[in-house]
Amino acid sequence: MATEAPTSGEYIVHHLTHMNSxxxxxxxxxxxxxxNLDTLFFxxxxxxxxxxxxxxxxxxxxxxVPGRFQxxxxxxxxxVADQAKGIIHSAESRKFVAPVALTVFLWIFLMNSMDxxxxxxxxxxxxxxxxNEHAYLRVVPTADLNGTLGMSIGVLLICLYYNVKIKGxxxxxxxxFTAPFGSHPLLWPVNFLMQIIEFLAKTVSHGMRLFGNxxxxxxxxxxxxxxxxxxxxxxxxxxxxxxxIWAVFxxxxxxxxxxxxxxxxxxxxxxxxxxx
Amino acid sequence: xxxxxxxIAQLVVFxxxxxxxxxxxxxxxxxxxxxxxxxxxxxxxxxxKAKADLxxxxxxxxxxxxxxxxxxxxVRTSAEKQAAKFLDDARAEAARIIAQAREAAEAEAGTxxxxxxxxxxxxxxxxxxxxxxKILRREINAQVHADLLANxxxxxx
Numbered sequence: 001m002a003t004e005a006p007t008s009g010e011y012i013v014h015h016l017t018h019m020n021s022x023x024x025x026x027x028x029x030x031x032x033x034x035x036n037l038d039t040l041f042f043x044x045x046x047x048x049x050x051x052x053x054x055x056x057x058x059x060x061x062x063x064x065v066p067g068r069f070q071x072x073x074x075x076x077x078x079x080v081a082d083q084a085k086g087i088i089h090s091a092e093s094r095k096f097v098a099p100v101a102l103t104v105f106l107w108i109f110l111m112n113s114m115d116x117x118x119x120x121x122x123x124x125x126x127x128x129x130x131x132n133e134h135a136y137l138r139v140v141p142t143a144d145l146n147g148t149l150g151m152s153i154g155v156l157l158i159c160l161y162y163n164v165k166i167k168g169x170x171x172x173x174x175x176x177f178t179a180p181f182g183s184h185p186l187l188w189p190v191n192f193l194m195q196i197i198e199f200l201a202k203t204v205s206h207g208m209r210l211f212g213n214x215x216x217x218x219x220x221x222x223x224x225x226x227x228x229x230x231x232x233x234x235x236x237x238x239x240x241x242x243x244x245i246w247a248v249f250x251x252x253x254x255x256x257x258x259x260x261x262x263x264x265x266x267x268x269x270x271x272x273x274x275x276x
Numbered sequence: 277x278x279x280x281x282x283x284i285a286q287l288v289v290f291x292x293x294x295x296x297x298x299x300x301x302x303x304x305x306x307x308x309x310x311x312x313x314x315x316x317x318x319x320x321x322x323x324x325k326a327k328a329d330l331x332x333x334x335x336x337x338x339x340x341x342x343x344x345x346x347x348x349x350x351v352r353t354s355a356e357k358q359a360a361k362f363l364d365d366a367r368a369e370a371a372r373i374i375a376q377a378r379e380a381a382e383a384e385a386g387t388x389x390x391x392x393x394x395x396x397x398x399x400x401x402x403x404x405x406x407x408x409x410k411i412l413r414r415e416i417n418a419q420v421h422a423d424l425l426a427n428x429x430x431x432x433x
Contacts, residue, residue, distance in 0.1 A: 020280070029279065032280060033280075039282050043286060043289060051293060058304040061307070077309065095298070096294075099294060100297070100298070104294075107293060144282065146283040149283055150286025150287040150290060151286060153283070
């Protein structure tokens with residue numbers, strides 16, 4: 001236990017600080033020498049869990065009567081395959097893009113679900129294990145901008161790859177300068193600027209949307225926890241009622257945001273297949 | 277809300293996870309799904325075929341039954357005809373035998389009556405001769421009176 005109870009502001013700031021490789025809060029907005037160890041640990045662990053279950057399902061997959069677990073995985077696979085089929089018309093591309101979408105959906109779903117754990121559970125456990133009462137730990141990897149932007153930049157790279165693959169490098173460069181306004185040489189800079197803005201906007205909004213939703217959700221859980229932290233009857237009841245309502249509502253957000261991220265992944269990669 | 281090297285790490289993790297899914301997860305599951313779809317389609321087709329076969333077999337059975345009934349009818353008719361023919365033949369044969377027997381009996385009876393008549397005539401002639409001898413008290417020459425006797429015999433006929 002801390003020697004004295006933190007103020008509300010200190011509590012929130014403490015919960016919003018990553019356990020990073022420097023051991024204290026990152027000062028600069030961008031610092032490429034710092035690693036958020038908590039985000040990395042939880043995202044990799046959840047990714048491994050995702051793959052573990054998927055591979056187990058894939059190993060046992062039979063064309064015969066499926067068990068419940070296999071049926072559940074098959075429902076997911078069918079859902080993703082149907083969406084991919086509707087958006088990306090190249091069967092060759094779907095061989096890679098559909099698995100990407102499935103991975104993204106399940107992985108983000110699990111990472112978002114970390115929000116359902118009590119906000120103080122894992123940080124408190126970590127503080128006890130590490131012996132440092134002020135140890136930082138954030139358990140929701142998708143409430144870290146690095147996590148979501150990392151994935152959205154991954155999607156951007158896939159988009160660039162398919163742009164070059166489908167249209168050829170010269171075809172893609174031609175499109176960069178002639179779409180969307182026309183091929184007149186005077187329009188080339190404008191077109192190029194628009195294209196760059198489009199790629200930037202897509203990628204940033206893709207990552208920011210997921211981050212914003214999960215960050216806000218996490219913050220509200222913390223505020224609700226603060227309500228219970230007042231240790232009054234009102235605070236206690238308020239914590240239970242508001243916490244229950246927000247957790248139930250958050251189930252929707254968790255699934256919805258995972259689905260939206262997957263769908264946008266498919267849509268952006270689908271756009272890379274179409275010429276303007 | 278700071279950016280740092282975690283972003284790069286997350287990017288790499290993203291591609292590793294996607295690659296593993298593409299390599300080891302997606303193909304077996306999709307293959308199993310496709311195979312099951314094919315199995316179900318085959319099963320449905322087989323069921324349809326079995327149904328068609330069944331109705332065909334039923335039609336055949338009805339056909340065979342009808343044919344069997346027809347041929348049984350034919351057999352019965354011909355058997356009846358034959359039986360009637362046998363009966364007629366037997367009847368005709370019997371009638372023939374009866375007629376023959378009657379004829380033979382009649383003929384026999386006729387000859388027997390003739391013979392009896394002749395014997396009677398002989399005896400009558402003898403009696404007449406004997407009676408005449410006695411009447412005439414004299415010997416009649418049978419040779420001389422043969423004509424007379426023959427006449428008498430004829431008259432008695």
